[in-house]
Amino acid sequence: MTLSFDEAPDMTEIQARYASPDPAVRRVAIMDLIDAGEDEAGIGLAVSALSDADHSVRAEAASVLNEFQGDAVIGALLEALGDDDEGVREAAAESLAENKDAAAGPAILVRLEDEDPFIKAACLRAVRDLRLKESQGVALTALGHSDPRVRREAVGVLAYLRTEEVLMALMNAARKDADPNVRRVGVGSLIFSKTEQAADTVVHALGDDNWQVREEAAFIAGKVGEPSAVPALIEAMNDDYWQVRVKAAASLGMLKDPAAVAVLGQALSFNISNLRKEAAAALGEIASRDGLPFLEAASQDVDPDVRKVARWAIGRIEAA
Amino acid sequence: MPLASLSNSVPVEVNEEACIADKGCTVCVDVCPLDVLFIDEDKGKAFMKYDECWYCLPCEKDCPTNAITVSIPYLLR
Amino acid sequence: MTDSKDETETMEVDVLVIGGGTAGPMAAVKAKQANPALKVAVLEKANVKRSGAISMGMDGLNNAVIPGHATPEQYVKEITVANDGIVNQKTVMAYAQSSYDMINQLDEWGVKFEKDETGEYNVKKVHHMGTYVLPMPEGHHMKKILYRQLRRHRIQVINRYMATRLFNGPDGRIAGAMLLNSRTAETAVIRAKTIILCTGAAGRLGLPASGYLFGTYENPTNAGDGYSMAYHAGAELSGLECYQINPLIKDYNGPACAYVTGPLGGYTANATGDRFIECDYWSGQMMWEFHRELEGGKGPVFLKLDHLAEETVQEIETILHSNERPSRGRFHDSRSTNYREKMVEMHISEIGFCSGHSASGIWTDEHARTTVPGLYAAGDVGSVPHNYMLGAFVYGALAGEDAAAYCADNELPEIDAAEIARERARVLAPLERESGIPPHQIEYKLRRFVNDYLQPPKVTRKMEIGKERFDEIRADLGRMYAADPHELMRAAELQFILDCADMAAAASLYRTESRWGLYHHRVDHPEIDNENWFVHVQTKKGEDGMPVNFKREIDPYVVELDDEDKVAYQQLRVGSGQATS
Ligand SMILES: Cc1cc2nc3c(=O)[nH]c(=O)nc-3n(C[C@H](O)[C@H](O)[C@H](O)COP(=O)(O)OP(=O)(O)OC[C@H]3O[C@@H](n4cnc5c(N)ncnc54)[C@H](O)[C@@H]3O)c2cc1C
Ligand code: SF4
Ligand code: SF4
Numbered sequence: 001m002t003l004s005f006d007e008a009p010d011m012t013e014i015q016a017r018y019a020s021p022d023p024a025v026r027r028v029a030i031m032d033l034i035d036a037g038e039d040e041a042g043i044g045l046a047v048s049a050l051s052d053a054d055h056s057v058r059a060e061a062a063s064v065l066n067e068f069q070g071d072a073v074i075g076a077l078l079e080a081l082g083d084d085d086e087g088v089r090e091a092a093a094e095s096l097a098e099n100k101d102a103a104a105g106p107a108i109l110v111r112l113e114d115e116d117p118f119i120k121a122a123c124l125r126a127v128r129d130l131r132l133k134e135s136q137g138v139a140l141t142a143l144g145h146s147d148p149r150v151r152r153e154a155v156g157v158l159a160y161l162r163t164e165e166v167l168m169a170l171m172n173a174a175r176k177d178a179d180p181n182v183r184r185v186g187v188g189s190l191i192f193s194k195t196e197q198a199a200d201t202v203v204h205a206l207g208d209d210n211w212q213v214r215e216e217a218a219f220i221a222g223k224v225g226e227p228s229a230v231p232a233l234i235e236a237m238n239d240d241y242w243q244v245r246v247k248a249a250a251s252l253g254m255l256k257d258p259a260a261v262a263v264l265g266q267a268l269s270f271n272i273s274n275l276r277k278e279a280a281a282a283l284g285e286i287a288s289r290d291g292l293p294f295l296e297a298a299s300q301d302v303d304p305d306v307r308k309v310a311r312w313a314i315g316r317i318e319a320a
Numbered sequence: 321m322p323l324a325s326l327s328n329s330v331p332v333e334v335n336e337e338a339c340i341a342d343k344g345c346t347v348c349v350d351v352c353p354l355d356v357l358f359i360d361e362d363k364g365k366a367f368m369k370y371d372e373c374w375y376c377l378p379c380e381k382d383c384p385t386n387a388i389t390v391s392i393p394y395l396l397r
Numbered sequence: 398m399t400d401s402k403d404e405t406e407t408m409e410v411d412v413l414v415i416g417g418g419t420a421g422p423m424a425a426v427k428a429k430q431a432n433p434a435l436k437v438a439v440l441e442k443a444n445v446k447r448s449g450a451i452s453m454g455m456d457g458l459n460n461a462v463i464p465g466h467a468t469p470e471q472y473v474k475e476i477t478v479a480n481d482g483i484v485n486q487k488t489v490m491a492y493a494q495s496s497y498d499m500i501n502q503l504d505e506w507g508v509k510f511e512k513d514e515t516g517e518y519n520v521k522k523v524h525h526m527g528t529y530v531l532p533m534p535e536g537h538h539m540k541k542i543l544y545r546q547l548r549r550h551r552i553q554v555i556n557r558y559m560a561t562r563l564f565n566g567p568d569g570r571i572a573g574a575m576l577l578n579s580r581t582a583e584t585a586v587i588r589a590k591t592i593i594l595c596t597g598a599a600g601r602l603g604l605p606a607s608g609y610l611f612g613t614y615e616n617p618t619n620a621g622d623g624y625s626m627a628y629h630a631g632a633e634l635s636g637l638e639c640y641q642i643n644p645l646i647k648d649y650n651g652p653a654c655a656y657v658t659g660p661l662g663g664y665t666a667n668a669t670g671d672r673f674i675e676c677d678y679w680s681g682q683m684m685w686e687f688h689r690e691l692e693g694g695k696g697p698v699f700l701k702l703d704h705l706a707e708e709t710v711q712e713i714e715t716i717l718h719s720n721e722r723p724s725r726g727r728f729h730d731s732r733s734t735n736y737r738e739k740m741v742e743m744h745i746s747e748i749g750f751c752s753g754h755s756a757s758g759i760w761t762d763e764h765a766r767t768t769v770p771g772l773y774a775a776g777d778v779g780s781v782p783h784n785y786m787l788g789a790f791v792y793g794a795l796a797g798e799d800a801a802a803y804c805a806d807n808e809l810p811e812i813d814a815a816e817i818a819r820e821r822a823r824v825l826a827p828l829e830r831e832s833g834i835p836p837h838q839i840e841y842k843l844r845r846f847v848n849d850y851l852q853p854p855k856v857t858r859k860m861e862i863g864k865e866r867f868d869e870i871r872a873d874l875g876r877m878y879a880a881d882p883h884e885l886m887r888a889a890e891l892q893f894i895l896d897c898a899d900m901a902a903a904a905s906l907y908r909t910e911s912r913w914g915l916y917h918h919r920v921d922h923p924e925i926d927n928e929n930w931f932v933h934v935q936t937k938k939g940e941d942g943m944p945v946n947f948k949r950e951i952d953p954y955v956v957e958l959d960d961e962d963k964v965a966y967q968q969l970r971v972g973s974g975q976a977t978s
Binding site (some may be wrong): 321322323337350351352353354355356369370372373374375376377378381382390392393395396397 | 443444446447448449454556557579580607608609610611612613616617618648649650722723724727728731732805830833835836876878886920
């Protein structure tokens with residue numbers, strides 16, 4: 001019967017199992033640490049298991065350490081980033097990424113100096129959420145790294161810092177990085193900047209070869225909120241991908257420039273209903289009476305969502 | 321009332337070669353919300369004892385040796 | 398192992414949380430934080446590591462009220478309209494006002510919400526009026542994070558014991574619970590100053606169309622335990638005629654995930670590939686439109702994704718096949734359904750009780766208090782409408798904090814020993830018989846009758862016949878036979894399900910009007926009747942042990958619906974009023 005208040009697993013029993021020559025038994029012993037309290041013995045055992053001869057035991061230790069806190073834990077996980085076994089490395093990286101304790105920052109930054117791209121990327125990811133001032137310099141340097149995984153995480157660190165100083169670097173990544181994923185993230189990171197320069201970069205990205213970069217740019221343009229993006233967005237309403245057009249329509253709605261009414265009105269007869277819906281909403285946001293004829297037609301659309309939004313938009317224009 | 325037995329095909333299959341229940345593992349048994357997995361003490365292997373599965377997968381995802389495969393129960397497939 | 402212990406062990410705590418799924422762990426942690434000196438225990442039928450509706454994680458928040466995207470007032474209005482006005486707005490407001498703090502709390506604990514590149518929450522617009530959807534594309538860590546908090550707060554966890562009944566003290570206050578071990582059939586009693594019921598939905602009320610008892614929408618461990626236990630403890634329940642019915646993938650019985658696919662461009666369509674849902678918010682009205690299309694000439698209904706780009710489909714697959722209900726990909730494979738090529742056939746779920754998706758629950762106020770002193774309810778089993786996961790967390794927290802305060806002012810009540818002995822005998826009886834009817838057979842029959850007689854559209858005479866059938870099944874309980882402790886657990890659950898069936902029938906018969914679209918569509922009372930039925934319908938245990946119903950006035954609104962809102966919403970409902978259908 002287990003109805004008592006003191007049933008933390010018996011540490012000496014776990015330690016005894018860990019002494020087994022059979023790696024499977026050792027692994028199960030380490031798994032059982034998850035039910036143990038946060039005492040020194042448990043942490044000590046998990047840390048020493050990180051240098052077990054068997055990789056499956058090491059991987060188990062790296063993931064169970066996620067449940068414990070403190071310098072020793074962080075130190076051991078940072079070390080494990082260099083493990084020969086991929087499973088161990090990834091478990092350690094994941095545990096580190098979940099750390100929210102800023103006190104771990106300096107140790108992570110030291111480990112970041114390692115040349116191994118996996119270690120670099122994992123450390124950048126691990127400092128990102130901590131938003132440390134000290135990480136700005138290393139992240140800026142890492143933007144020049146040859147491995148796109150490192151550059152991607154570096155953009156993340158800088159974007160989380162949200163400082164105007166790093167804006168140039170982020171815009172550069174958005175415009176020039178060789179990897180489309182990094183460019184996309186770079187464009188996305190501009191969301192915090194309400195400057196004309198940022199808008200220029202977004203406009204540039206609207207002409208990117210990769211449609212997902214263009215889609216992100218079309219989305220971010222509205223958030224940046226600079227009217228200078230309007231002509232490029234109007235052009236984006238002819239993009240080959242309707243996904244880009246949907247985002248462009250939403251941004252045109254946010255920028256509220258009546259110049260967009262004609263192109264949005266035309267979009268109300270495209271065959272993709274998601275786009276018709278967004279275009280109708282944007283016409284409502286712009287609230288120009290020139291939108292009314294298009295919306296009157298859209299209020300009879302086959303798609304109920306389009307009809308609803310069109311009616312809402314008409315109501316808005318008439319109230320304005 | 322008298323009782324008869326009726327066999328059912330069950331959705332959970334355990335790869336006995338991979339299963340380390342004999343080494344002390346009970347993960348799948350612990351995590352199953354419906355408590356339908358058991359350890360066969362003679363063989364030292366896990367198995368599905370009752371055909372009452374929500375095909376929710378914690379047993380499969382948490383098994384340290386990937387010994388478990390869950391299929392969709394036949395009646396639903 | 399069929400032999401159970403003779404003695405019944407006893408343990409004493411300040412706060413007993415029953416159910417360690419979603420609301421439960423939060424309630425325990427918050428009670429402990431409020432007063433670390435309290436003895437707090439979580440009782441869980443399964444294992445807290447993977448129990449409850451969020452067992453494998455969650456795809457996102459459906460109802461996040463985040464400043465800048467939606468206001469509490471706006472949210473309260475939406476929920477009021479979605480529930481045809483029958484809400485205790487104060488409870489909805491209490492949720493809405495705490496929702497943002499709770500998101501931040503979870504974020505701090507390590508829950509990964511979708512964020513933009515700079516780390517701000519990435520709220521998605523799905524509805525027209527406010528923006529409430531916050532995805533969690535990596536939502537599979539949820540239970541791990543909750544377990545970590547239970548450990549760090551040194552909360553006593555008792556796994557694989559189910560509560561079967563609650564005990565009241567001499568003055569009616571809550572006093573404890575009877576426990577049954579599902580592996581050994583051992584019984585135990587926990588005495589407690591307060592009990593927080595977090596036992597989830599009544600997920601095994603209706604029978605899924607597949608006929609598979611455990612192929613339910615809800616996690617089938619949630620059999621309706623809390624509804625039945627609260628009922629026997631004398632608590633008031635509410636809205637039990639307002640069933641939970643959800644759209645889902647046909648046969649697979651998993652959610653359709655409009656909240657995942659919607660922001661990415663997917664939608665619910667009819668056979669011609671067109672949208673047909675007029676109604677804006679998840680509600681009985683929406684289910685009514687769904688039902689009508691399903692049965693109509695343009696039916697059945699599909700989830701349409703085949704117009705999306707390859708990259709988008711891949712993104713959807715990654716989310717849908719890894720969080721929440723990850724076996725879904727396997728189901729589609731076995732039917733050769735590829736999102737790129739074919740629309741996915743949908744259907745509606747069996748009926749159940751759940752406030753997470755509708756409004757049926759144990760009546761609570763804005764502190765999660767039930768009508769029995771010392772007894773709380775939070776999550777799907779409570780009565781706060783459309784609470785979902787975040788509401789379970791918020792109400793778990795409210796309950797935990799209030800229970801901690803209650804403990805300071807109250808002593809541990811006595812429990813009558815004769816009552817313990819009676820309950821123990823009742824629970825163990827099926828195991829003591831030599832032979833009889835196994836619980837799964839009785840359950841199958843009961844739930845088939847629930848489908849035949851209670852499933853909407855509701856017909857008076859059918860529901861009356863249903864009640865007769867349920868009475869006959871009640872008589873069969875005396876012959877129920879459990880071969881082992883596992884079957885004994887199912888036998889105990891069966892009795893919860895039967896109580897729920899009786900309560901569902903009684904409440905549905907009592908409200909002689911139609912409301913909430915499909916949830917309470919009474920064919921022989923097709924009109925909405927605000928003059929007589931603009932009230933809550935409550936259920937309590939009567940003198941004869943069977944449910945009695947009565948009306949409860951709607952509390953004055955804290956947020957009035959101004960005419961403009963009413964008109965805006967009416968416009969959205971054009972042509973879909975149930976009275977005209
Ligand atoms: C498939 C699915 C998808 C969903 N998707 C979303 C979504 O995307 N977003 C969202 O916000 N919400 C979603 N929800 C709703 C949300 O998950 C629930 O509202 C919420 O998790 C309910 O929490 P709860 O604590 O009330 O119940 P649960 O988390 O289900 O916990 C109940 C617990 O009680 C235990 N228990 C039951 N009876 C007993 C007993 N007699 N004794 C001891 N223990 C007992 C159970 O084992 C279980 O662990 C979804 C629900 C489902 C089923
Ligand atoms: S979790 Fe895997 S290894 Fe462990 S007992 Fe179950 S099947 Fe065997
Ligand atoms: S899929 Fe879920 S219900 Fe089925 S055996 Fe695994 S854990 Fe249990």
